[in-house]
Each structure stands twice: as structure tokens, then as C-alpha cells.
Amino acid sequence: MNRSYPENLPEKSPSRRPNVCRGGLFQANLKAYLDGETSAIRGWLVRGHLAQCAECREELRWLRRLGEDMKELESTRPRPELRARILASLPTTPPAPGIRVVYSRPDRERSPLLMPRLALASGLAMLLAFGTVFALKRASNATTSGAVGVAKNVPLKPDQGKVGEALAAAQETPPAAMEMVTYTPAKDPFNDLADKMFREKMAARAEEQRLLGQDDWHRLLAQAREVAHKTNMTTPTEMGVALAVPDIAAVKTHLPGWAKQKGAELVAIGKPASETADHATGLPLRTEDPRANMVAFYVPAQRGPAFLGALKQLGQISILPLPSHSFVSAATGQIASSVQAEIKADGGFKAVPSAPVASESGAPAEHSVTASEKHLKTGRYLVVTVLLSTTHD
Amino acid sequence: MTTRDERQLVQRIQAGNREAFEELLDSYETRVYRLALRFTDSIPDAEDVTQEIFLAIYKSLGNFRGNSALGTWIYRVAMNHCLEFRRKRRLDTLPLDEEIALVSQDWRHDPVKSADRQELAAKVEAAINCLSPLHRDVIVLHELQGLTYQEVAAALDVPVGTVKSRLSNAFRRLRDLLGGYVHEGSPTT
Numbered sequence: 001m002n003r004s005y006p007e008n009l010p011e012k013s014p015s016r017r018p019n020v021c022r023g024g025l026f027q028a029n030l031k032a033y034l035d036g037e038t039s040a041i042r043g044w045l046v047r048g049h050l051a052q053c054a055e056c057r058e059e060l061r062w063l064r065r066l067g068e069d070m071k072e073l074e075s076t077r078p079r080p081e082l083r084a085r086i087l088a089s090l091p092t093t094p095p096a097p098g099i100r101v102v103y104s105r106p107d108r109e110r111s112p113l114l115m116p117r118l119a120l121a122s123g124l125a126m127l128l129a130f131g132t133v134f135a136l137k138r139a140s141n142a143t144t145s146g147a148v149g150v151a152k153n154v155p156l157k158p159d160q161g162k163v164g165e166a167l168a169a170a171q172e173t174p175p176a177a178m179e180m181v182t183y184t185p186a187k188d189p190f191n192d193l194a195d196k197m198f199r200e201k202m203a204a205r206a207e208e209q210r211l212l213g214q215d216d217w218h219r220l221l222a223q224a225r226e227v228a229h230k231t232n233m234t235t236p237t238e239m240g241v242a243l244a245v246p247d248i249a250a251v252k253t254h255l256p257g258w259a260k261q262k263g264a265e266l267v268a269i270g271k272p273a274s275e276t277a278d279h280a281t282g283l284p285l286r287t288e289d290p291r292a293n294m295v296a297f298y299v300p301a302q303r304g305p306a307f308l309g310a311l312k313q314l315g316q317i318s319i320l321p322l323p324s325h326s327f328v329s330a331a332t333g334q335i336a337s338s339v340q341a342e343i344k345a346d347g348g349f350k351a352v353p354s355a356p357v358a359s360e361s362g363a364p365a366e367h368s369v370t371a372s373e374k375h376l377k378t379g380r381y382l383v384v385t386v387l388l389s390t391t392h393d
Numbered sequence: 394m395t396t397r398d399e400r401q402l403v404q405r406i407q408a409g410n411r412e413a414f415e416e417l418l419d420s421y422e423t424r425v426y427r428l429a430l431r432f433t434d435s436i437p438d439a440e441d442v443t444q445e446i447f448l449a450i451y452k453s454l455g456n457f458r459g460n461s462a463l464g465t466w467i468y469r470v471a472m473n474h475c476l477e478f479r480r481k482r483r484l485d486t487l488p489l490d491e492e493i494a495l496v497s498q499d500w501r502h503d504p505v506k507s508a509d510r511q512e513l514a515a516k517v518e519a520a521i522n523c524l525s526p527l528h529r530d531v532i533v534l535h536e537l538q539g540l541t542y543q544e545v546a547a548a549l550d551v552p553v554g555t556v557k558s559r560l561s562n563a564f565r566r567l568r569d570l571l572g573g574y575v576h577e578g579s580p581t582t
Contacts, residue, residue, distance in 0.1 A: 031561045035535075037542045037553075063564055066571070069517055070536045078426040082440050083418055086447045087411070094409030095455040 026056055034063050041296050041385060241308075242387045245315035251388065255295065262310045263303040264384075266295060295386045311386070399463040406454050414451060421464070422447075424538060425471050431533045432475035446474045461547060468540065468548040472530075479526065520570040528563035531556055 026049045032038045033046045050057050245251045259266040299307045311317050405413035425446055430439035450470055457466060521532055534545045535556070542560075546553045 027565075028558070028561050031564050032542075032557045035542065035560075037557065059568075062568065066517070066564070066567060067536055069513060070521070070532070071539075073514055073518060074427055074537045076427055076430060077423055078440070078443065079436075082426065082443060083415075083422060085440070086418065086422075086444050087415070089444055089448050090411075090414070090451050095407055095451055095453065 026050075026053070027059060030056060030060055031063055034060060034067070045296075241311065241317050241384060242389065243311060243315050243317050244389050246390070248388055248390060251314055258310070259297055262307050264297045264299040264307050266297055295388055297384045297386065299384050307384070396459070396462070400459055403454060403457055403459070403463065406451070417450075418447065421467055425467070428468075428471055428533065428538060429475060429478075431529075431537070432479055438478070442474055442478050446471045449474065462544075465544050465547045468534070468538075468544065469550070472534075472548045516571065520567050523570055524563055524566055528559055528566060531559045532563050532567075535560060 026046050029038055029042055029046050033043055036043075038046060050060065256266045297307070308317070402413055402416060406417065422443070426439060426443045429442040429446065430436070433439045433442055450467060453470070457463070461469075521529060524532065530549060531545055534540045534548055535542070540548065542553050542556045545556045549556070
């Protein structure tokens with residue numbers, strides 16, 4: 001063990017951290033990459049960057065070492081008496097179902113969904129209140145008219161009305177064995193409400209799809225920013241586009257040169273490797289369209305509209321049903337192992353076995369991402385994932 | 394423990410089987426205790442909080458529907474109690490520096506560790522305790538308790554992306570605090 005730390009911890013964070021890549025794009029992902037929690041594309045990009053960046057390799061080593069050291073900190077075990085204390089404190093009655101325990105959440109941020117939930121809850125409460133008043137009014141009317149008349153016509157049995165006897169009889173009857181009962185209401189107006197909201201949402205999404213092409217870049221950008229905001233992601237921002245073309249092979253042949261003309265850079269091309277990915281995107285990439293490909297581009301933000309416009313000239317584009325972040329996460333680990341590929345000189349597609357992992361000894365990886373340093377350093381670019389498939393009939 | 398095992402265990406506890414609850418303690422007592430110790434910084438308080446947590450778990454197991462893994466649910470309950478403890482203690486707590494010193498001494502006095510390990514652990518420990526509560530929570534749950542990002546997110550009721558960014562920022566802060574670690578240390582690989 002030859003590690004050491006400085007004697008005194010600094011009180012404030014130093015303004016400059018030595019030995020750290022100044023690009024700022026990948027460091028935010030190094031920890032997640034080390035833990036295997038990056039999206040497939042992002043993990044692949046990080047690996048490519050690590051092959052080129054000695055500083056980030058060193059950062060990765062440091063993260064791993066500190067993580068290992070921290071795991072060794074936890075060696076405390078509770079005293080044996082604690083278990084006896086816990087068991088003695090338990091109530092004698094078994095935990096009863098039906099009592100909902102609500103825990104306070106004092107130290108966390110307010111959920112962004114809280115206000116809509118509160119609004120929905122208060123709306124439902126008002127509906128319930130109106131419904132109750134209405135029902136009471138109806139019941140009151142019934143009691144004063146028809147209900148009494150009917151009751152008068154029903155002959156009473158001898159044991160009815162004797163509440164005490166009925167209760168005694170009930171107590172003598174052994175209770176039935178407890179079993180799980182699933183209650184399904186025949187008609188639930190709130191389900192209808194939820195269905196209606198869902199249908200409206202789907203209709204709005206379909207309309208969005210139809211309108212795609214008018215101001216799509218800015219909308220895509222807004223979507224990507226929303227995803228980034230929700231997930232607290234820093235740059236690079238990811239966005240996903242599905243592109244259906246008549247001839248995949250022809251498009252693929254020209255993709256690298258085409259991307260360069262548009263000011264973008266093709267950094268990854270491959271195939272989604274899992275059914276999960278297909279399911280997540282809703283695209284028939286693997287099962288129905290074996291030629292489909294997934295392509296990742298670096299696109300400088302200022303060239304985004306032109307890039308998307310150029311994409312539209314290649315085929316039909318649409319926003320992925322799920323944000324690209326979700327899409328990529330859905331296939332974590334599986335895409336990464338097969339996404340590596342290269343375009344052959346004749347324009348064909350050749351898969352490259354097993355993604356190369358940047359060795360920590362500093363040796364460059366076999367394949368590396370060739371993104372421009374200027375893009376990486378400015379941070380003003382997007383990772384656009386394009387799912388390439390054949391045009392649907 | 395598989396989902397089916399968990400469900401059966403919960404059903405046995407709900408039926409009043411004390412031995413089943415002891416099985417649950419076998420699996421989670423140490424982990425919950427360590428978590429509580431992280432938040433309380435004292436063994437008596439950690440024991441009290443652990444007892445409260447398991448009492449709450451027992452009482453509310455009747456409402457456990459199996460929508461999440463049992464472990465995730467237990468961590469959620471435990472985190473709520475730990476955060477509540479922290480919130481209450483803030484009102485009349487020790488200054489931050491004293492807290493750090495107390496915790497650091499606890500670890501330094503562990504007789505099992507060698508002198509090097511003691512020094513190393515003390516510095517890492519002190520650095521962890523210098524983190525903000527939000528950063529410290531994710532470090533404790535992920536690095537020390539071994540929860541996945543998804544489980545940490547469920548325990549803290551935040552998005553997974555938030556866990557990622559907090560962890561990344563926490564490690565950046567640790568790097569600042571332990572600045573010489575990489576330069577002076579020898580590679581482990």
C-alpha cells in the first residue's frame with residue numbers, strides 16, 4: 001500500500017484541478033462509465049475518448065481506486081444486543097394490511113410531478129364531493145317517497161330486526177379463511193378520465209409527428225434539453241431520430257462524406273443488438289429489418305437545423321417514440337458489444353467484433369472515436385442518434 | 394433472495410411469523426445499521442434509529458405490495474428515518490468540524506486496521522464527511538452500501554440521472570479534497 005493523501009484537507013475547492021482533461025465532456029460520465037451505468041452509445045464514446053486522453057485514463061484509475069478504498073470503510077457490525085432489542089420492540093400482533101403509512105420526505109427536492117398530482121387529487125376530491133352531495137340528495141328523495149312505500153310492502157321475517165340476535169349468530173359463525181380478494185369495479189369514471197387523457201396525449205403526439213418538418217429542429221432541441229434537464233445531464237445532449245430510407249446500403253455508402261459536408265461527424269455505426277432496444281423504440285429494427293442500422297453523429301449545435309434538413313432529404317424522419325436517452329438506456333450493455341463497425345471501401349457494412357476497451361496502461365485502443373477536438377472542447381454539440389431503417393410500405 | 398422468496402417471506406411475516414422477520418433481519422440488519430451509523434455518527438443513536446426503522450418496517454409490511462424489490466423498499470423506509478434524524482438534529486447539532494472529528498476518530502480507533510490503512514481511511518472518511526448532504530447520501534448508498542443507481546434513485550426518490558450527476562459531482566469534490574491521491578499513489582493495476 002503506497003497511497004497517501006495530503007496531510008490537511010483544503011477548506012475550499014481549488015479553482016483549478018490539475019491533470020484533468022479540459023474538454024469537460026466526458027468527465028461527467030466517467031464515474032457512471034466505471035459503474036457500468038452509462039447508456040450504450042455514451043459508454044462507447046467514453047471508451048473512444050479514453051483511448052486518446054491520458055488525463056481521463058488517469059482520472060478513471062483514480063475513481064476506481066477511491067471507490068475500492070471506500071468500500072473497505074464499511075466494516076462495522078451491530079452489537080448482538082441490537083437484534084434482541086428490535087425483536088422485543090415488535091408488537092405482538094402481526095402487521096395489519098390496510099393501513100397506509102406515508103413517510104415524510106424532508107430532505108429531498110420537490111418532485112416535478114408533485115404539483116400536477118396535487119391538482120389532479122384536488123380535482124378528484126371536488127368530483128367526489130359533488131358526487132356525494134348528489135347521491136345524498138337522491139337518497140333523501142327516495143327515502144321520503146318510494147323507499148318507504150316499498151318497505152311497507154315487504155313482510156318482515158320473525159328474526160329480522162332483532163339486531164342482538166343477528167350479531168350473536170354472526171359471532172358464532174367461524175370466520176372464513178383469509179384470502180386475497182381482488183376488487184375490480186365494473187365501471188370506474190376515473191379510468192375513463194385517464195383513458196381520455198391518454199388518448200388526447202397520443203393524438204397530440206401523432207399530430208407532432210405529422211407536423212414534423214416545419215420547425216422540427218427547434219422542437220427536437222427542446223425535447224433533448226428537456227431530457228437533459230430531467231436527468232440532470234450535462235453536455236453532450238443526445239437526441240434520437242428515426243430515418244426511413246428506400247435503400248440503406250446506398251445511404252450508408254455516403255454517410256461519412258455526407259456528414260462531413262454538413263459539418264457533422266459520424267462517430268459510430270452499428271446495429272442495435274437487443275430486442276429490448278427494438279421494443280423501446282417501437283421500430284422493427286432487428287426482427288423485421290435485418291439491414292437496419294444505428295448511426296451516431298456529432299453535430300455542432302449551430303449546424304443542427306441544416307443537418308436535420310439534410311437528413312430529411314435522405315428519407316422520412318420522425319422523432320423516436322421515447323426520448324433517445326431512454327432508448328439508449330433500455331439497451332445498456334448490449335448495444336455496446338456490437339455497435340462497433342466499419343464501413344468498407346465498397347460501401348458495405350462490416351461488423352467489428354467486441355468493442356475495444358481503452359487499456360489503462362495507456363496503449364491506444366484499436367478503434368477510436370475521431371471527433372474533432374474543437375467540438376469536444378467547446379461542448380456546443382449534440383449527439384444525434386439516427387435509427388436507419390427501410391421505408392415502410 | 395428471489396422475488397418469489399421475498400414474497401413468501403413477506404407473507405409469512407404478515408401472518409405473524411416471528412422467525413420470518415428474523416430472516417429479514419439476517420439480510421438487512423447490518424446494512425441498515427451501517428446506514429444509520431453514517432447518518433447518526435454515534436453507536437447509541439444508530440441503534441435507536443435502526444430499531445425504529447425495523448419497527449416501522451414491521452408495522453408497514455402489511456402495505457408492501459411487491460411493486461418494488463423488498464430491499465429497495467426497506468432502503469426507502471430506512472432513508473426516510475435517517476433523513477428525519479438528520480433534519481431533527483440540525484436544530485441543535487454540533488458544528489460541522491466537530492462532527493468530522495468525531496467520525497474520524499471512530500474510524501481511527503479501529504484496531505484491526507494497520508497504521509497506513511487507518512490514515513488512509515481517516516482521510517477518505519473525513520473527505521466524505523466534508524461533502525454536502527446530497528452528495529454524501531449518494532456516496533453512502535452507492536459506494537458504501539453497494540446499491541445500484543436505480544436502487545439509489547428509488548431510495549432517495551429522485552431520477553436516476555440525478556443520482557449520476559450527484560455521484561459525479563461528489564467524486565469531483567472528493568478529488569479536490571484528496572488532491573494528492575492520484576499523483577502520490579501507485580497504480581493498482
